[in-house]
Amino acid sequence: MRNKVAIVGAADTEVGVVPDLSATQLYVKAARLALADAGIGKDDVDGLITCVSWAEPYVYHAEIIAEYMRIFPRYCITAPAGGGTTLTMLHHAASAIATGMCETILITMADSQVSGLSRDKAIEAMSTAGHPQFERPYGPPIPAFYALIAQAHRHAYGTTDEQRAAVAVACRRHASMNPAAQMRKPIAIADVLNSRMISDPLHLLDCSLVSDGGAAIVMTSAERARDFPRRPVYLLGAGEGHSHEHLSQALSLTTSAAREAGARAYAMAGLGPKDIDVAELYDCFTPVVIIELEDLGFCPKGEGGRFVENGRIELGGELPVNTHGGLLSHCHPGHPGSMFAITEAVRQLRGECGPRQVPAARVALVHGQGGFMSSHGTAIFGNEMV
């Protein structure tokens, strides 16, 4: 599938607290912006992918959005989750285009976790992810699952609080250069360590945001992409890895199926970690980025903590990570989270990022994970075919 499909339109809505738009309106606004970016009308879309919304749940969600927009796709799917599932859907969309199931796919994802659901309800709703008989009775909130992962990584490899904090600091620094980001005031490592302990060893600033917002992309064949007004962003590689759902069933707490997802994406692209100019990595909690950097081959297993030190993942460093600010500082409306990583990768590869532009970025890697390091998807994009 290398070089066969491209992203020709990408856009975000306003993010953060957006009280004047419902979840459904955010999906449709993101779609309208992405179509405008692609220079096409809604009737040019023959494939539609959405994700479910917590704030406005519908069983046939993609059909709800199609109906709202009055479009009549021949390919129409709702993703039941977020994180890695977003990359899974991108993988599906690419294969649908490559096999001729449809020509032009709109992927739009959004939610209204603050204004439509409330912060406390959003957190409580997501905690139902634990096993109803064998996990939830013990009272684990979402951060506790990731705290268990962080503790195991610390125990195995000596990863420190300061190293995890460096991930939050990098994301915030990038967000400070992104006028769209929800949290823009720069922070230092001490700010992370002094923030309230949520679930040892994770402090408040190790945890991502709760947000409203939406993002959308338009994909088509690489051949047709040349006729669109924007510089195409080609999909060079895609891969997935799936290892468990419940954390207590995971074979490892410190090595994830990001390893398989990444290896499959690299193999398709014919590229490796050294070829990546910018990485947008799922950062629901800071330890996740450290494990992803290891499993995606940017450093050896156990070295992730040392890798993120001294600005190495900041702009100007060896591998700028989460140049928009990530889920930690840009926004995290739940299921759509990885979409903002994809739209940022597109903007970086088009050279549209202004002060936070990675100079001469040619190849970007996006990784998403969902559940509890359960479902992984990697995509590698380039502004030229390889």
Add this chain to the structure above:
Amino acid sequence: MADTHGKPVPMPTRETLPFWEGCGRGELMIQRCGECGQFQFFPRLYCSRCMSERVAWVKASGGAEVTSFTIVRRPVSSAFAADAPYVVALVRLEEGPTMMTNIVGCPPERVAIGMAVEAVFERLTDEITLPKFRPRNG
């Protein structure tokens, strides 16, 4: 029914009932494959290693080791507010499988990865008793 203050109460299924009945007797029941010998938890219809349907319920020793833990400061819901801070842990049973649990019977700060623990049984409702773990050496 005992007052659970809104905590989630497990609803046993046909597949998990022997586990919950065991907890009621103070026994930690897991499955063992009659073909390949694998112990497994959660309960399953088949062995997750060899797909044999010859899985039988056996009593686990109750001994385990903490493989990871966290001290929850911000409880998952108001139902757990009175318990906070509380320890959520993963423990590896002597037989091999991993369980999520709470570590009780010691201050949260004393819990450590590698700590030897043993099962204790806490009644949640008239029907449900939860297995938790405490340090083995008191």
